[in-house]
Amino acid sequence: MTSVEPGRARLDERIVGAGTDSRFALLLLLIVAAGGYLLVPVVSALHPGDYRGCQLAAGADLHTGDTVAGATRLVGQALAFLPCVARHAPSPPLWQILAGPAVVVAVAAVATISLPLWKQRRGRCVRLSLVHGGAEVAARVEELAAGRVARMPELFMAPAAGGVNASVFGTNGRPRMLLTGGLVACRVKDPRTFDAVVLHELGHIANRDLTITHATIALWRTFLVLVVTPFLLWWSGLGVFGVVAGGNPALTAVSLRYLAVPVVIAVVVYLARADVLRSRELYADLTASRWGAPLEHVWAERASAGDRHPRRRANALLDQVRTHPRWEIRRAALDDPAPLFAVSPLPMFLSGSAAALMNYHLMGHISPHVTLLSDWLGQALAAVPAAVVAAATTTALWRSTVRAATLGRPAPLGVRAGLWLGLGLIAGSVISGQSTGYLWLPGRWWVLGLVAAVAVAFTCWTCQCARLAVTAWPGPSPRGPLALCLIAGWLILSAWCAWWNYYGAMYATGFWYDPAGLRWVVVNWFPGTGDVRPDTTAVMAPVIGVLRYAAYQPLTPVAAVAAWVTPFVLWAAGTVGRGPGRSWQRSRGDTGSDDAAADGAASRAWAAPALRQVTAPALLGAAIGAAGVAGVQAWLHTLHAAPAQRGGLYAFSYAIWSLAAIVAGAFAAALVAAASARFRLPSALIAAGIGALLGLGAATALISVDGCVEPLSVLNDTCSWRPAWRQLEGGNTFGLVAHITLLMAPVTAVAATALAALFRPVRRAVLGKNAAPARARSTCSPAGRRRGGAVLAAVGVPGVALATAAVLTVGDAEAQLMTKARSVTVEAQTAFRRVAGLPVLPVSREVRRRQVRAWYRLGGRYLLDHAIGTGRSMARLLREAGHGNRLEVTAGLMAGMRPLCRNMANVASWEPVYFEIPDPAAQTFWHRFGLAVQSAGPECVRAAEREDAVAFRISVAKIMIAAVMAVDASDRIKAIVDDPSDPVFRGVPVAPPQPRL
Amino acid sequence: MDTQPECSSAVAVRDVVRRVVADCAPEESVVVEGLLHYSDAEVLARLRRRGHGRDPLGFGLADVVPLVAPLLWLVLESARQKLTDAAVDQAARGSAALWRRIRRRKAPPEIIPPLTREQQAMVRRMVLDAAAEAGLPESRAKQIADSVGAALALTKPTPLTEPTAPTEPSAPTEPDEPHGGAAGGEPR
Known part of the structure; x- marks a missing residue:
């Protein structure tokens, strides 16, 4: 049996978690979230409706006009728009939307289980135990595996494969190993190579790489078949239409962005997966090396074979797409596993872009049912990408910092990593369209600089926390401070993502509140x-x-406190505990005599001040x-x-x-x-x-x-x-x-x-x-009283800070748990219009005609017809009660008019909750009618009940004048539609949907 | 001294390969035993396939070692085809192979017909050329060629109608595993 040599790595690569599981999780969640998001339009196609009609009735035309202003019109008329959509273009039920990712996950799970059966099919390999002479090979593999892996892998051989290779597949619970014919043949003549290759594969099993790797592959293939294919079939038609249509930039941008999303996800998944797999290869090499695998022998043979790669630039590019590092890198990593501690730009960029895409896609699941959304639900959705990106980046930055501390090198700042992370977040946000709306580029592109700044601040914060932990944490293991840093980082990124989803991205698209409206809010804030x-x-x-x-984002108070309490606790722990405790760094690292000197210098350079x-x-x-x-x-x-x-x-x-x-x-x-x-x-x-x-x-x-x-x-x-x-x-x-x-x-x-x-x-x-x-x-x-004071400070200050944050969070909980269905009220809509305005979009005559027609068709005609009809009935009663030019108000007249006044008041009560007429002139008539009758109608009813002839006369006069406004609005609309034979004027008018969300 | 008889017997390609590998490259015997689990057509299809794909958790070396068994099998098949009426044979074999696939029957082993001395010399030359092309030393190539000659001459003649069954395993099979050959999978 191969003897076990002492480890050569200067720093044990297992000192801090590898973080590759979190990067795999990032990929899995990215695929699942994209699966649901991309299927929403496909599922929606099963529920055809008149969404465009509601848009037009609201006075918006997102495909031709100013999209920010158009969206403002929709939000500013939410009380009419959301019920309109619910009635005329109902979204698919939530279970259907969630069924997409659920089915993808279920099929992927089945595929993960089935994949080993496919890989071990007879056409590819034979079971080694069935081959004459295979028992000797199996015996050697078992000898190598004994005591190193929890379960002996099942062995297969691909006899026709001449390469010197092996691979493992299956699951962590039931591993399988495939040996090529070339490797089996070299067992006798070159047993060191055989041992090295087999031990490397056993290293994969010991490192539990199998399930997660093959689950990612299975999920990706399922995603391609079940999601991308139907999605592309559905959207390619619209995309082609958008390009051919030309002159319609919004439609083209939306269509091509939808088509680009699967391509971008494919690139991200491919590159990120290759990057993770490369690091898993190095881990397997180091594990095998620790077991005494003669890997140097394998690399030496390749070096003697003259396998050089002179094209360095091409190699650098190829390195990013390979699933296995070049042998030079693998050989170098045996001496110094620096690549496993490096913070490379590409993984940072990919983590950022994947998180941004996932973030947007998760929000896309709930957007068809926006009335269910509450602040806490939005926060919970934002917490998912925040968790995976925090885990992936924090682990990488901690590893880099710990290595620098152990080797006595300058502490990494995290600026470069943050910039790459920020660029990834920006790229994901732009590609998904979150910060661009329906256009190609953001309206305020410089806002994206804020994303990069936050990313840099986050990575710098993480590096500094790691540095403090390295310097001051007295515990035997870095797990505690790392967990603390992970939780705090997750909270910070969650709060940031939630704010970005609601307001940051909206500001980047070009929208913000009207300055005069904001001033009004300030003036009227305090009663x-x-x-x-x-x-x-x-x-x-x-x-x-x-x-x-x-x-006021739900997690902002606790995240803001966590941002400074975390370094405080780490710092204070060094004061309270038994001093700078770096035993966990040294416990697994190799400390030579040269390191001792470096260690002294490093301690001085890394020591935290009091x-x-x-x-x-x-x-x-x-x-x-x-x-x-x-x-x-x-x-x-x-x-x-x-x-x-x-x-x-x-x-x-x-x-x-x-x-x-x-x-x-x-x-x-x-x-x-x-x-x-x-x-x-x-x-x-x-x-x-x-x-x-x-x-x-x-x-x-x-x-x-x-x-x-x-x-x-x-x-x-x-x-x-x-x-x-x-x-x-x-x-x-x-x-x-x-x-x-x-x-x-x-x-x-x-x-x-x-x-x-x-x-x-x-x-x-x-x-x-x-x-x-x-x-x-x-x-x-410190000892004695000072130590007691330090303990008090270390516990008391975070306690007070967190208690303050908790009180604020609990105090806001009721409002933040309220769904939009409950929080969108007439008052809220009025307040929004006051601070954001309700712009009238400059559109062509034809679009205006379609807008007005849609308003009329979806409920406007019903309201106007009722107003005009009621007005005529009132006029008839008044004529009958008149004597010449004098109106004689009798009890009978008031009794007859009372239901008509009530009816008129009912019609007028729709004016503030139904859409505004997209034509300003018609809207002016309609609004005047509404204002007048909302006050005069109830007055009329009260006067009739009290038999107050004077008040009755005044209120009826107001109502009759207002009724003329309704007639004017109706005439104006008929003039705009300009087609008496239009079907919109025939049949029974459609009542507007009730403004209950 | 030339010990070859005037005319060799008809022998199966796989028998020759097995014998030669046992003589010249015993370390590859397990590989040959593995190949014998497949029909000749399946073996040739797999040996001719370039690149077996990169498994994500493989060792990652793309090196291909010059093995005797694959080289020999391909050369002998090539020689066998040269010595028969290729065109007629191929057409007949194609339809027959398709029919066998449909019926999931195993194909009979490929047989090298009895060879004249000239034909044996041609086979020897082909082996030497292929070995040289694969980068094997001359002495090794000669050793293999000699062994092939001996195998063609000394191997027990194979009945033309009897299919050669795969070698039975000597190692105990795992009772809970299905037999690897039951699926009858197709090459990718």
Whole structure:
């Protein structure tokens, strides 16, 4: 039996999880999500309807007009549009949409089980036990496998294959190994090669590569057959039509993007799978090498055979598509498994693009049933791609950092990895169309830079957390801090993805709220009246308009806290524990004498400074925040607002400028921490986080005792304890302050770190090379009282922060669990129209005719006919009751008119919830009718009930004038349709769908 | 000294291959035993196939070692075809093979007819040429060619109507596994 030699790797490749399972999971989820998404239009084809009619009735024409404005019209008339779609173009049931991916997964599972049977078919190989003489070969394989794999693989031979090769297939629970004829033949003459190849394959079995690899293959093939084929057949027709049609860029862009998605997914899956498989090969080599496999012998033979590859560039390209690394790379990896610790651009890019595509495709499952969507459901969908991309990137970055620490090399920053990850996210977002709408490119392409910035911040944060763990974590294994980092990273990316899905991508497409509307929101946020001088609405409106949506994502509070609590815990653990514990690095690595010296240097270079170097700036930031809040109080006190004038903009400004003071304090803390410490980003994060938390506490205290210090009195004239959350309860203003405070802590820290990094060269140039910050004192193991204080801080600070986040999250839970069916109300629709407007699209005369006709056909005619018919009935009654030019109001007349007034009021109540007429002139008539009758109709009914002749006369006069408006609107529509024989004017009119979602 | 008789007996290609490999390349005996699980047509189809695909969890070496058994089988088949009326034979074999496939019957083994000395010399020359082309040393090629000559001369004549069954396994079969040859799969 081959003797087991000592491992040659300088660093054990198993020191941190390989992360390949998470990359496989990324591929599996990408395929499943794409399967469901691509089948939605195919399934929808089974439910034909008049979706286009509802679009036109809403005044939109997404295929010819301004798509952003068109989408705004749909959202702004959701109360009419969604019921219209539900009635005239019902989406496929949710179970049918979910059945697509379910069937794909089920078939793939069956294929995974069947694949080994196909691979071991008689036409390909024979079972070795059935071959005369095969027992000797099997005996050698069993000898090699003994004690190394949990289960001996079943053996097969492909006698006609002359290559020196072997492969494993099947599942982890039932592995199979296929030996080629060439390998079997060389067992006698070249037993070392035989052993090396077999041990490599046994390494795959030991590393549990079989099931996941073949499941991915099976799922991919199932996806091609069950999803891509019907999808391409369905969409190719539309795509060709779009190209041929020309001059219709929206249709062409949509069609070609749909056709491109399967191609892009194929490329991503192929490249990502090849990349993962290459790393699994290296792992199998290293496992085999650890078992003493003479792999060097195999590579040496190839080297002596002169197998050189002079075309380096071609090789570099081919390396990305090969499932096996070149033998030079494999040989080099035996000495130094650097490739397994490297953070390569391609995997980062592929992870980003796969996550972005998956994210969009998951949202696509629910988009046909948008009324079921709640904030938490959207958050849950966003959490899926966040989980896989966090797992894939975090593991890779940790491995890179741990290796650098062990070898005493500079810590990786993560900037380059973040850029590639960001580029992948951008590419996925553009290709899927999430950030472009129906066009080729985003309306605001520069917004995509924010994606790259967040990706860079995330990777830098991950690297710094890993560095802190390496430096300070006292435990025997990195699993604990890695798990903490994975969870925190997942939360951060989940919150980011949810915000991006709802608002970021929408902003990139070109949509945003109307500035005047946002200003209106700010002015009317807090109930009551009040004013401030100078007027700061112009500053507050756009900032609050952006921050409120980001701060109110369900996971934002906890993610924002996790961003700084994670490095704090890792840092504090080094202080509380038994000092920098790097035993888990060394436990499996090879430490030679040369490493000992490097280790000393590395320890010095990697040592984290004492934690108080970040707590001091935090206290400074909190003090600045508290002083700022006091300053805001002093400013508002000078306005001497009367008690009745202490609401509205006055109270809102109090809250928002206090918030600004807290954030300014946090930013100052972050700047000081980032400038003075070696661990810039974690320092800034912790300083800003603690500073913001303490600042919020100070502000809460100051507002709660408002009135106790006369020069600082804002809302009260007497001294008493009035909790701030009660005083600023209106419009949930205090909640807004708390949410944004938590959000802004990591945001200001990242900005401060970026500034510090940018100004670092400038500072060096001005102050010279000796201007480097003084060496920080290393973390140490304090004893006694100091140790107790450290424990208290290490547990207390995260506890308070997480409790604050939890309180905010629970407080919002009811609203965030509410589905769109419940949250889309007349008030919500009105508010949306106020901040976003309801633009009238400039379209051709023909499109306008079709829009107006659709409005008329899908419910408008019913409403107008009823209004006009009721008006005529009322006019007839009035004529009958008239004497010459005088109207004699009698009890009988009022009794006869009462149901007609009620009927008219009913018709008018549809005006705010049904579509606006796409023609502005007709809409003006219709809107006037609605406004007039909504007030006059109930007045008429009440007057009739009270037999109040005067009020009755006035209200009826208003109604009759309004009825003329309805006639005008109807005439205008008939003129636009311009075809009396049009079927829309015949038959029974269609009632509009009830505005209940 | 030339020991070959004036005219050899009719022998099956697979018997010659088996005998020669046992003499010249005993390390390939297991490979030959594996090949004998297939009919001659199946063996030739698999040997002629270029590239067997790359398994994702394979070792990853594309090297092909020059094995004696495949080389010999292909050369002998080539020689056999030369020595028979190829055109008629191929046409007849094609329809017969199709019919056998439909009926899932195993084809009879390919038989090399009795050879004259000139024909034996031609076979020897073909073996030498193929070995040289495969990169085998001259001495090794000569050894194989001699062994082929001996096998053609000394192998027990094969009855022309009796199909040669695959060699029975000597190793115990696993009771829970279906027999590998039951499926009758087709080459990819």
